[in-house]
Amino acid sequence: MLHRRRAPLFAGLAALSVACVLSGGPVWAQASGGSALPSTAPTANTAADAFAVSGVKVDINAANANTARDQAIREAQAKAWSELYRRLVPGGGNPPRMSENDIARLVQGFEIDEEKVSATRYVGSITVRFRPNAVRDAIGGTGSAQYVEPPAKPFVVLPLTVTDGRTLLWEDRTPWRAAWEERPATSSLVPLVVPDGELTDAQAIGTEEAVAGNADALARIAQRYNAGGVIVARTDLPASGPDAARGLTVDVTRYGLDGSRDTQTVNVKADAADRPADVLNRAVTAVGAQLDESWRRSNVTATGPEQTTLVRVPLSAVSDWVETRKRLTGIGAVTRSDLVSMSRAEALVNLTHRGAPDQLAQALGKRDLGLTRAAPSIVPADVGAPLPVRSAEWQLTLLPHGGGAVAAPANPGAVPLSPSSPMGAAPASTGVGGGGVGGALGAPPRNLGTLPARTAP
Numbered sequence: 374m375l376h377r378r379r380a381p382l383f384a385g386l387a388a389l390s391v392a393c394v395l396s397g398g399p400v401w402a403q404a405s406g407g408s409a410l411p412s413t414a415p416t417a418n419t420a421a422d423a424f425a426v427s428g429v430k431v432d433i434n435a436a437n438a439n440t441a442r443d444q445a446i447r448e449a450q451a452k453a454w455s456e457l458y459r460r461l462v463p464g465g466g467n468p469p470r471m472s473e474n475d476i477a478r479l480v481q482g483f484e485i486d487e488e489k490v491s492a493t494r495y496v497g498s499i500t501v502r503f504r505p506n507a508v509r510d511a512i513g514g515t516g517s518a519q520y521v522e523p524p525a526k527p528f529v530v531l532p533l534t535v536t537d538g539r540t541l542l543w544e545d546r547t548p549w550r551a552a553w554e555e556r557p558a559t560s561s562l563v564p565l566v567v568p569d570g571e572l573t574d575a576q577a578i579g580t581e582e583a584v585a586g587n588a589d590a591l592a593r594i595a596q597r598y599n600a601g602g603v604i605v606a607r608t609d610l611p612a613s614g615p616d617a618a619r620g621l622t623v624d625v626t627r628y629g630l631d632g633s634r635d636t637q638t639v640n641v642k643a644d645a646a647d648r649p650a651d652v653l654n655r656a657v658t659a660v661g662a663q664l665d666e667s668w669r670r671s672n673v674t675a676t677g678p679e680q681t682t683l684v685r686v687p688l689s690a691v692s693d694w695v696e697t698r699k700r701l702t703g704i705g706a707v708t709r710s711d712l713v714s715m716s717r718a719e720a721l722v723n724l725t726h727r728g729a730p731d732q733l734a735q736a737l738g739k740r741d742l743g744l745t746r747a748a749p750s751i752v753p754a755d756v757g758a759p760l761p762v763r764s765a766e767w768q769l770t771l772l773p774h775g776g777g778a779v780a781a782p783a784n785p786g787a788v789p790l791s792p793s794s795p796m797g798a799a800p801a802s803t804g805v806g807g808g809g810v811g812g813a814l815g816a817p818p819r820n821l822g823t824l825p826a827r828t829a830p
Contacts, residue, residue, distance in 0.1 A: 423460075423523030424508060426453035427500040427560045428486065434494050441495035446483065450476050453501035460562055461520045462512060463673055469515045479507045506708075509727065513676030522674045522705025526601035527564035528627065528664075529594055531583050533607040540607075542580040543570055549610055552653035562665040566598055573597065591628050602629045606660055619643070621656045625663065631699065631740075635671075639663050674706040674736055675728020682730055683713065685747060685765040686720040694720060696771055697742070706736035721765055730767060741772040 429449040435441035454476050459465035481502045488497035512520045533540055534547040541547055546554075553567045568574040577597050582590035583605055591603045607624045620643040627635045641656040686697055694715070701710050701724075709725035726733045734744040747768035 422502060423562055423564055424457070424481075424505050425500055425502040425560060426456045426460075429453050429456075429499045429501060430497075431499060432494075432496045436493065438490050438492060438495065441493065442488075442490070445495045445497055446499065447473050447477075449483065449497075449499040450480055450501050453499075454479065454503070456560070457503060457508065458512065458515075460560075461508070461523070462517050463519055463521065463669070471511075475511075479503050479511055509676060510678065513678065513727070517676055519673045520676050521562065521669045522672050523562055524564065524601050524668065526599060527566045528602045528604050529598050529600045530565050530567050530604045530606060531578070531594070532567070533580070533583060533605060535607065535609045536611065540580055540584060542583055543575040544580070546570070547610065548649060548653055549606075549608055552650065552657050553606070555654075556657050556661075561661055563661070563668050565604065565661060565664070566600065568594065568598065586626065586628060586634070588628075588632070592630060595630055602627060604628075604660075604664065608656070621652050623656055623660055625660055627664065627667070631702075635667060637663060637667060671739070672705050675726075675732040677727050679708055679725050679727055681723050681725045682733065682767060683765045684722050684724055684744065684767045684769040686722055686769045688715075688717070688719055693771060697769065700740045700742050700771070704736055704740055706733055722769070724769075737769070738772075741774050743770045743772050744768070745770070 429452050431445040431449050431452075433441045433445040433448065435444055451473065454471070455467055458468035462468075481504045483502065484500040486498040486500055488495065490496075509520065530553055531542060532547070532550045532553045533542055534549045535541075536547070542550075550570070556565075556567070574594065574597070577593040578587070578590035584607075586605070595601070595603055605626045605628070607626075608621060610621070621641045623639045623641070625637050625639055639656065639659050641652060641659050643652045686694070688694055697720075701707060706728060707724055707726050709723075711723045711725075713721040713723055715721070724733070726736075730744065737744050745768050746766060
C-alpha cells in the first residue's frame with residue numbers, strides 16, 4: 374500500500390518518527406499511518422508542481438532507523454535540487470556544490486511517497502518541494518545568467534481521438550483518454566491536468582469546439598480548472614489500437630489564454646512486442662516531454678536579484694490600458710507590476726523584474742510590448758499620494774501583434790539600472806487598495822492601487 378505524507382521542512386525531521394521498526398534485520402514493513410500528518414495522496418489527474426521533484430529514490434544504512442531516515446531526507450533534498458537545476462537552467466548540467474544547509478533553505482517541504490524501515494536501514498521515495506523565489510535567487514547566485522520560468526498555472530489536456538472517421542472527446546472513454554487519465558502526477562516543467570469528463574466539462578467545450586480551437590470554449594474549460602491554457606492532443610487511433618507497423622502520431626496544439634498558439638507533431642514508434650497500452654503510455658510521456666522542451670525554448674528569462682523599474686505607459690484610450698495590463702500578465706521576467714498613478718495621457722507603473730532593463734525589453738517584446746528610453750515624466754508631489762517626486766526614464770508601448778520579436782531599448786548599450794538607482798528605489802507595492810481605474814481617466818494623477826498582475830509565489 375502506498376502512503377503519502379506531507380511535512381514542512383523544519384517540522385518534518387522531528388515529526389516523522391519511525392513508523393515501524395522491526396527487530397529482524399531482513400524483514401521489512403511499509404510505513405503505517407501512525408503519524409498525525411494527513412494523507413495527501415493525489416488523484417491521477419493532479420497537476421505536478423514545476424518547483425517540486427517527485428520520486429526521489431533513497432537507500433540509506435545507519436546506526437539506527439531515525440538516523441537513516443534523517444540522512445535519507447538530506448540526500449533526497451540534494452538529489453532533488455540537482456534535478457530541479459537541470460530542469461530550469463538552459464543547458465542543464467549539475468549545479469555548483471552547495472552545503473546541506475544552503476539546500477535546506479531552498480526547500481519548502483517534502484512528502485514521503487513510500488518508505489520501508491528496518492532497525493538500521495531506510496528505503497523510500499520522496500517528493501521535495503522548493504520555494505520558487507529562493508530557487509530563482511539561488512540559480513542567479515550559481516553564476517547562471519538565465520533560467521526557465523515555469524508556467525504560473527497548469528494547462529488542461531484535451532485528448533482527442535479520431536476513430537473510423539469520428540472524432541471523440543467526451544462521448545466515449547477511448548484508450549487514448551484512458552492513458553492520459555492514468556498518467557501519474559510526475560515532475561514536469563509544464564504542469565498538466567486532465568479533465569474529469571463530467572457533464573460540466575462537456576458543457577464547457579464540445580468536441581467540434583476543441584477541434585476548431587474555439588477561443589471562448591477554451592477559456593471556459595481553462596477557467597473551470599484554474600488553468601493558464603489548454604493542450605489539444607489529437608491522434609488517429611484504429612479501434613484495434615495502435616498499429617505496430619506505423620506507431621502513433623499525435624498532433625499537439627498549445628493554446629494560451631492570451632490568444633497565442635503553438636502546434637507541433639509527436640511521433641512514437643511501436644515494437645511488434647508492444648501492447649497497445651505501452652505505445653499509448655509512451656506517447657503520453659513523449660507529449661509531456663515535448664511540451665516541456667517547447668516551453669523551455671520560449672520562456673528563458675534572466676536570473677539575479679529583483680529590481681524595480683518605473684515605466685511610463687502612454688494612453689490614448691481606456692482600451693490601451695486594458696490591453697497593456699493583459700499583455701503584462703504571465704511574463705516570466707516580470708514578478709510584479711504595480712500601478713503608481715494614472716492621468717488621461719499616461720500611466721506610471723512599477724515593474725519588478727529580474728535582469729537588466731535590456732533583458733526585460735526582450736521578454737516584453739515577446740508579448741508585443743516595446744520598452745524604450747524616454748524623456749523623464751514627473752510625478753506631481755502635491756496630489757496627496759505618499760510618493761516622492763520621481764521620473765520615468767523608460768516608456769512601455771503597445772506594438773502590433775507579431776511585431777514585438779525585435780523589441781529592444783532605444784539605447785541597448787546603456788548601463789543597466791541597479792536596484793539602488795533612484796528610479797528603482799521605490800517599494801514593490803505602493804498601492805493603497807482598489808486597483809480599479811474607474812473615474813481615473815481625465816482626473817489628476819493620483820495613486821490608484823495595485824495593478825492586478827501575476828505575482829510570483
